[in-house]
Amino acid sequence: MRVCTIFVLAAFLSAGSSSTHFQDVFEASEAGQSSINSEALYKRIKRRIFLGQAPALLPPPPSQAVVSTYPIMVPGFAFTSSLWGAHGELWEPTGRLLDYSYAGYMANEAPIPINQTIAADVVQFGAVGDGVTDCTQAFKAAIAAVSSGVIYVPPGTYLITTQLTISNSGVVLRGAGAGVSTIYINNSLTDVFGQLWSGHGKDTNISAQSDWKDGPGMIRFAGPGSADLAGVGHVQIGAQDPISNATLLTAITGHALRGSVKVMVASTKALKPNQWVTITIGDVNGTLVKDLYNNVNVTNMCKVTGQPAYCINDLRVMRFHSRIYAVHTNYIVLERPLPFNISLEWVPEVHAFVPGIQQCGIEALTIQFQWKQYAGHLLEDGFNGIEFAGAANCWARDLIISNSDNHLFMWLSSFITVNNVTVTSLLGSRKGGCFYLTLS
Ligand SMILES: *[C@@H]1O[C@H](CO)[C@@H](O)[C@H](O)[C@H]1NC(C)=O
Ligand SMILES: *[C@@H]1O[C@H](CO)[C@@H](O)[C@H](O)[C@H]1NC(C)=O
Ligand SMILES: *[C@@H]1O[C@H](CO)[C@@H](O)[C@H](O)[C@H]1NC(C)=O
Ligand SMILES: *[C@@H]1O[C@H](CO)[C@@H](O)[C@H](O)[C@H]1NC(C)=O
Ligand SMILES: *[C@@H]1O[C@H](CO)[C@@H](O)[C@H](O)[C@H]1NC(C)=O
Ligand SMILES: *[C@@H]1O[C@H](CO)[C@@H](O)[C@H](O)[C@H]1NC(C)=O
Ligand SMILES: *[C@@H]1O[C@H](CO)[C@@H](O)[C@H](O)[C@H]1NC(C)=O
Ligand SMILES: *[C@@H]1O[C@H](CO)[C@@H](O)[C@H](O)[C@H]1NC(C)=O
Numbered sequence: 001m002r003v004c005t006i007f008v009l010a011a012f013l014s015a016g017s018s019s020t021h022f023q024d025v026f027e028a029s030e031a032g033q034s035s036i037n038s039e040a041l042y043k044r045i046k047r048r049i050f051l052g053q054a055p056a057l058l059p060p061p062p063s064q065a066v067v068s069t070y071p072i073m074v075p076g077f078a079f080t081s082s083l084w085g086a087h088g089e090l091w092e093p094t095g096r097l098l099d100y101s102y103a104g105y106m107a108n109e110a111p112i113p114i115n116q117t118i119a120a121d122v123v124q125f126g127a128v129g130d131g132v133t134d135c136t137q138a139f140k141a142a143i144a145a146v147s148s149g150v151i152y153v154p155p156g157t158y159l160i161t162t163q164l165t166i167s168n169s170g171v172v173l174r175g176a177g178a179g180v181s182t183i184y185i186n187n188s189l190t191d192v193f194g195q196l197w198s199g200h201g202k203d204t205n206i207s208a209q210s211d212w213k214d215g216p217g218m219i220r221f222a223g224p225g226s227a228d229l230a231g232v233g234h235v236q237i238g239a240q241d242p243i244s245n246a247t248l249l250t251a252i253t254g255h256a257l258r259g260s261v262k263v264m265v266a267s268t269k270a271l272k273p274n275q276w277v278t279i280t281i282g283d284v285n286g287t288l289v290k291d292l293y294n295n296v297n298v299t300n301m302c303k304v305t306g307q308p309a310y311c312i313n314d315l316r317v318m319r320f321h322s323r324i325y326a327v328h329t330n331y332i333v334l335e336r337p338l339p340f341n342i343s344l345e346w347v348p349e350v351h352a353f354v355p356g357i358q359q360c361g362i363e364a365l366t367i368q369f370q371w372k373q374y375a376g377h378l379l380e381d382g383f384n385g386i387e388f389a390g391a392a393n394c395w396a397r398d399l400i401i402s403n404s405d406n407h408l409f410m411w412l413s414s415f416i417t418v419n420n421v422t423v424t425s426l427l428g429s430r431k432g433g434c435f436y437l438t439l440s
Contacts, residue, residue, distance in 0.1 A: 093337030118150045131184060149170065157368075212405070215411065217408070253330070259338065264331045274324065364397075367400070370403070391416065
């Protein structure tokens with residue numbers, strides 16, 4: 001038996017890392033920079049207090065010397081590194097380590113809910129936990145009946161033969177415990193939907209690879225626009241992009257350096273303090289990817305996609321969420337330091353943060369697939385576990401996922417906590433990684 005357990009793995013939109021050719025226009029020329037820094041620093045300190053052992057009252061806006069007094073530490077976890085130190089005292093917004101304190105459910109600012117109302121019990125809808133009765137219709141009926149609340153799966157083993165999609169916010173699929181309540185899925189996505197691929201696999205020709213190598217999940221939490229698989233297509237990934245022209249609030253009008261909090265904007269009309277926004281940048285000619293990769297020669301990096309000299313060729317491809325800390329005449333101050341540089345050639349924009357499906361969870365269950373020898377990398381049958389697509393502020397916890405090709409996906413999702421999920425393979429190695437996880 002091969003087992004790996006993941007404790008506290010959390011995703012949020014972000015990106016970061018490295019380049020040249022900027023002047024730090026603001027830092028160099030703007031008066032009032034020191035007050036911006038202390039605003040940002042104040043926020044940072046507050047956050048450290050939230051995550052660490054907080055004194056009852058916030059201190060006054062601090063001086064630099066105060067920083068190391070308040071550790072950024074999730075209780076129960078202690079990491080030490082040259083980027084972090086023992087208590088976060090070495091962490092710097094311009095350093096290589098991202099500020100991950102916002103990762104996870106509700107930006108890590110609220111506990112995952114417990115004790116929500118049980119809205120439905122799958123047994124009431126005809127499910128029989130004998131491992132043999134096909135419970136697919138019962139589960140589908142329960143999902144259709146519940147607009148919000150817990151769908152409870154009592155002890156037993158429930159045979160499911162196809163994909164289950166949850167698309168209402170506030171729905172939690174809960175069992176009586178991993179190893180106690182089991183959803184047994186006997187079919188792969190290939191069994192259910194077939195394959196369009198040619199079957200060659202193991203090369204860089206996408207049309208020669210399994211349709212199900214990158215998703216979707218058999219149990220999906222899918223936000224608006226989630227694709228219906230009935231028609232089958234290649235690699236269906238979940239939901240519509242939450243960022244679009246409709247979410248655009250304003251263009252960004254000036255360069256900014258990674259680590260800074262000040263962002264010049266064309267208009268502040270739609271911007272308010274405390275509002276969550278998504279900062280986007282794109283790549284039109286390879287300069288972004290070059291910057292992110294610390295100015296390396298990217299000429300040979302993207303043979304697979306056949307792009308001339310760079311991998312990314314898309315607007316709004318890098319995204320970062322922050323609350324707005326303050327709104328000024330022609331700029332905003334973000335609560336979080338930017339994890340990437342902003343250059344005008346990357347068409348930087350401020351968007352509304354659109355969470356999609358929210359407050360969903362899956363917990364205290366075993367998700368077990370019928371055993372079949374792993375077909376190989378890129379050749380997967382599609383025994384794919386759980387998927388969050390177009391979701392935010394959701395969780396997966398206290399689960400065992402067994403015999404899966406891919407275990408858990410997050411696409412176009414933010415602020416998702418994955419905690420205490422054990423991946424097992426009952427009869428032998430299924431190779432592959434423990435998790436297929438895309439932070440997007
Ligand atoms: C950002 O710009 C600065 C200044 O030009 C540069 O030193 C740095 O490498 C750039 N990239 C990142 C990811 O910081
Ligand atoms: C949840 O419910 C259980 C059982 O009723 C109770 O013991 C526990 O205190 C509740 N927890 C919270 C946080 O309300
Ligand atoms: C899964 O179970 C259903 C219902 O019993 C059955 O029709 C189907 O053939 C099974 N699939 C596999 C791959 O065993
Ligand atoms: C990719 O594979 C398909 C199916 O085997 C084949 O028709 C196509 O010519 C291949 N394309 C390339 C670029 O090799
Ligand atoms: C979004 O806006 C851009 C710039 O105005 C425009 O080029 C693009 O066609 C728009 N996209 C859609 C889908 O409307
Ligand atoms: C970048 O790499 C390509 C391919 O190896 C090479 O032809 C080119 O000269 C390199 N450019 C620089 C500036 O080193
Ligand atoms: C990339 O495009 C931007 C704007 O389109 C232009 O200003 C810049 O010079 C270009 N950079 C390179 C390296 O081609
Ligand atoms: C983790 O999940 C297992 C079930 O897989 C459960 O028995 C255990 O109590 C959970 N651990 C924690 C720390 O919640």
